[in-house]
Amino acid sequence: MTKRVITFGTFDVFHVGHINILERAKEQGGYLIVGVSSDELNFAKKSRYPIYAQKDRIKILESLKFVDEVFVEESLELKPEYIQKYRADVLVMGDDWAGKFDGMKNLCDVLYLPRTPSISTTEIIEVVKSL
Known part of the structure; x- marks a missing residue:
């Protein structure tokens, strides 16, 4: 039986x-569902909007062969509802x-x-800003 796996992130400046x-x-699990933080949620978390707009981040994720489904995550507090809905x-x-x-x-099972190592969107943005 194929397990349904869910993950969340902003996926800005894809790397x-x-x-x-x-x-x-x-x-x-075999079926991957990705919740993409909305532009507003990212601002609430990080006090800045993503470099790439929400629709572009979604398009990038939808183009990946190993991603089966993508949705917009509107709130961190809704994770239990997203887990159940999907x-x-x-x-x-x-x-x-x-x-x-x-x-x-x-x-559900929870896996971290x-x-x-040595790569993060925040670090990439800081390096580019310093150039």
Whole structure:
């Protein structure tokens, strides 16, 4: 039986770290659902809007062969509802979130995967700004 895997992120300034975690998330079940943080949610989290607009980030994710479904995440507090709506069996997040979603274990399995070392969107943006 194919497990349904769900993950969340902004996926701004798309890079190899995003690809790595999405590929590994897909390996956890076979059907990968990705929640993309809305522009407004990203502003609420990081006090800045993404470099790439929401529709462009969605298009990038939808073009990946290992992503089966994409939706807009409007609120961090709605994660339990998203897990239920998309009938997820596994929630996958980067290990920088380790422990923060353990409360979802009553809804599905929760797995924290290691991030790709030495790469992050925030770091990329800071490097570009300094040029």
